[in-house]
Amino acid sequence: xxxxxxxxRKSRQKNILKFDYIHDHPPPYSQFYEHVSTPIVVISTExxxxxxxxxxxxxxxxxxxxxxxxxxxxxxxxxxxxxxETCPVTDVLNKAQSRDMRIANHLGMENCYVHAFPLLNSKGxxxxxxxxxxxxxxxxxxxxxxxESRFSKxxxxxxxxxxxxxxxxxxxxxxTYAVFxxxxxxxxxxxxxxxxxxxxxxxxxxxxKTYRGEENCESICYYSxxxxxxxxxxxxxxxxxxxxxxxxxxxxxxYTYLRDVTEEKKLQxxxxxxxxxxxxxxxxxxxxxxxxxxxxxxxxFNESAEKLLGYTAREAMKNVHVTKIYPPGxxxxxxxxxxxxxxxxxxxxxxxxxxxxxxxxxxIPCNISAAIVYDKDGKEVASVGIFSDLRERKxxxxxxxxxxxxxxxxxxxxxxxxxxAGIAHEINNPLGGIVIFTNxxxxxxxxxxxxxxxxxxxxxxxxxxxxxxxxxxxxSRQTDSKMSVNDLNxxxxxxxxxxxxQAIFHNIKVIKNYDxxxxxxxxxxxxxxxxxxxxxxxxxxAMGKKGEFTIRTSYNKKREMAVIEFTDTGxxxxxxxxxxxxxxxxxxxEVGKGTGLGLSMSYGIIKDHNGTINVKSRTGExxxxxxxxxxxxx
Ligand SMILES: Nc1ncnc2c1ncn2[C@@H]1O[C@H](COP(=O)(O)OP(=O)(O)OP(=O)(O)O)[C@@H](O)[C@H]1O
Ligand SMILES: [Mg+2]
Numbered sequence: 001x002x003x004x005x006x007x008x009r010k011s012r013q014k015n016i017l018k019f020d021y022i023h024d025h026p027p028p029y030s031q032f033y034e035h036v037s038t039p040i041v042v043i044s045t046e047x048x049x050x051x052x053x054x055x056x057x058x059x060x061x062x063x064x065x066x067x068x069x070x071x072x073x074x075x076x077x078x079x080x081x082x083x084x085e086t087c088p089v090t091d092v093l094n095k096a097q098s099r100d101m102r103i104a105n106h107l108g109m110e111n112c113y114v115h116a117f118p119l120l121n122s123k124g125x126x127x128x129x130x131x132x133x134x135x136x137x138x139x140x141x142x143x144x145x146x147x148e149s150r151f152s153k154x155x156x157x158x159x160x161x162x163x164x165x166x167x168x169x170x171x172x173x174x175x176t177y178a179v180f181x182x183x184x185x186x187x188x189x190x191x192x193x194x195x196x197x198x199x200x201x202x203x204x205x206x207x208x209k210t211y212r213g214e215e216n217c218e219s220i221c222y223y224s225x226x227x228x229x230x231x232x233x234x235x236x237x238x239x240x241x242x243x244x245x246x247x248x249x250x251x252x253x254x255y256t257y258l259r260d261v262t263e264e265k266k267l268q269x270x271x272x273x274x275x276x277x278x279x280x281x282x283x284x285x286x287x288x289x290x291x292x293x294x295x296x297x298x299x300x301f302n303e304s305a306e307k308l309l310g311y312t313a314r315e316a317m318k319n320v321h322v323t324k325i326y327p328p329g330x331x332x333x334x335x336x337x338x339x340x341x342x343x344x345x346x347x348x349x350x351x352x353x354x355x356x357x358x359x360x361x362x363x364i365p366c367n368i369s370a371a372i373v374y375d376k377d378g379k380e381v382a383s384v385g386i387f388s389d390l391r392e393r394k395x396x397x398x399x400x401x402x403x404x405x406x407x408x409x410x411x412x413x414x415x416x417x418x419x420x421a422g423i424a425h426e427i428n429n430p431l432g433g434i435v436i437f438t439n440x441x442x443x444x445x446x447x448x449x450x451x452x453x454x455x456x457x458x459x460x461x462x463x464x465x466x467x468x469x470x471x472x473x474x475x476s477r478q479t480d481s482k483m484s485v486n487d488l489n490x491x492x493x494x495x496x497x498x499x500x501x502q503a504i505f506h507n508i509k510v511i512k513n514y515d516x517x518x519x520x521x522x523x524x525x526x527x528x529x530x531x532x533x534x535x536x537x538x539x540x541x542a543m544g545k546k547g548e549f550t551i552r553t554s555y556n557k558k559r560e561m562a563v564i565e566f567t568d569t570g571x572x573x574x575x576x577x578x579x580x581x582x583x584x585x586x587x588x589x590e591v592g593k594g595t596g597l598g599l600s601m602s603y604g605i606i607k608d609h610n611g612t613i614n615v616k617s618r619t620g621e622x623x624x625x626x627x628x629x630x631x632x633x634x
Contacts, residue, residue, distance in 0.1 A: 049068055117132075240256055311359050431466055442459070486520060508548070572617045
């Protein structure tokens with residue numbers, strides 16, 4: 001450590017004279033030194049210790065009465081100055097000048113700071129050297145200086161402007177950053193009115209109030225203002241921490257710590273914006289996004305996840321464990337897939353079809369893409385899954401398949417129709433011939449002719465064939481239509497009147513739901529009635545003549561169609577034959593009981609009226625035939 005500067009050298013020079021005076025005029029200097037708290041040792045020109053005061057005895061510890069007369073350089077173990085030639089006292093004696101020096105104490109450590117000066121006699125000659133020890137004083141000075149230097153370094157290093165403002169808001173101190181912020185030289189800042197640098201009325205009012213003690217800033221108070229011009233800088237946001245204190249002399253001091261938080265606020269804003277953007281991105285995603293920590297607690301649950309699974313985000317995050325959103329055991333399987341390499345790499349899983357479990361227990365088919373979130377050390381911290389609802393897609397897929405099937409069916413029906421029409425026409429003519437000629441034969445035959453029965457059989461079989469042909473012609477839509485405006489409710493009611501009185505209906509409960517506002521349709525009354533009759537008879541057959549038969553009519557306004565539904569509680573139609581039942585000659589009935597032409601005829605008739613006919617059925621659960629016919633538009 002460098003030797004400390006010892007202050008007040010001038011006053012010490014004065015002391016030389018004083019001591020000289022004391023020496024020459026009793027009482028002797030010793031009496032004076034005794035009362036001085038500074039350790040003092042007097043050394044003769046011969047280097048003998050001549051005198052030391054009480055303070056020196058206390059301070060050095062090794063000085064006793066015996067020390068008087070001992071050589072100073074042997075007592076004070078100067079490590080650098082071992083002989084009298086090199087002893088600093090020699091310097092004082094030779095040059096007759098006072099000097100500061102460092103000597104070793106009794107422990108041999110060179111840490112005593114002394115001021116040595118010559119004591120002159122009345123003739124002006126050196127009579128002895130006085131050594132005043134300032135170690136204590138200098139260490140106090142050093143500490144204060146150290147503290148001051150540390151404080152000033154800290155203040156100068158600060159990247160905030162620091163001001164000490166005194167009377168009438170005059171700046172007494174400004175740190176380097178304050179100078180940088182204001183953009184003017186330090187000499188123009190110190191001594192200037194603090195308010196001059198704020199081009200802002202509100203800030204200055206606040207400073208004035210603080211100065212007057214009206215702002216309660218005795219402890220630290222915080223003040224912030226937006227859009228302030230400070231010096232030459234425009235600050236978006238300024239923050240001040242202020243303390244007001246009244247010094248002992250009643251002088252007011254304001255300590256101000258001023259921060260430009262423009263960049264900080266900008267960053268905060270950017271962060272907020274990007275956070276908002278991210279959370280909007282997550283929330284507005286059409287897919288459900290769910291994230292869970294490693295404990296399985298849900299930490300993200302977006303709006304689409306709420307819609308998909310029926311939980312609110314709040315209840316999902318509070319009460320639902322992530323395993324609950326999958327059927328039992330599935331979550332574990334999913335995690336092991338995620339950790340394996342086979343589904344898109346470790347920690348990733350791209351698009352796998354799964355089933356999610358909703359709050360109500362519904363199993364929802366979903367596509368899931370998932371990932372494990374790792375921290376910077378590669379430790380798992382969360383997992384995130386993106387769920388896309390497959391219900392609509394599946395429904396559309398089914399609809400598409402159905403439409404495709406219907407298309408195939410109608411293509412099949414049209415070619416079957418052409419075939420049936422060809423056959424029917426070909427058969428119709430020879431059949432006509434058979435009927436005419438057999439009738440003629442019958443007329444010509446004797447009443448007793450035994451062949452008459454055979455001929456009659458031929459005629460009735462031929463009539464049956466004619467019926468089949470009629471059915472085929474109906475199916476292939478080759479029959480002439482007699483179109484008229486009709487009320488479908490009426491056609492059904494008339495058909496039912498004939499049937500209901502028959503024995504086959506005796507054990508069947510008939511429920512009729514006719515829509516009284518059903519619009520009229522243009523149709524061939526007889527043929528439509530025939531189509532309905534075929535379906536009603538099929539229902540009776542399916543129920544084994546016992547059950548419940550419901551007829552419902554309604555109006556589909558959107559499609560402008562009259563809708564007729566026949567529902568029975570019969571055996572139902574197995575799915576695998578549902579696309580065959582409209583084929584001509586398809587029948588599951590015993591030979592002789594059904595020709596398999598009933599539904600094909602009905603199909604042909606309804607198609608001929610630009611309508612549609614469909615069936616909904618499951619084995620053992622009855623069947624519903626739905627017929628739609630276009631209404632007459634007004
Ligand atoms: N309501 C129904 N319930 C159960 N199966 C039905 C129903 N309607 C039709 N079917 C099935 O469709 C087949 C075809 O019916 P379709 O009316 O064309 O012929 P069919 O009744 O067998 O004979 P046909 O009507 O010519 O006397 C039936 O054999 C039967 O298997
Ligand atoms: Mg039938």
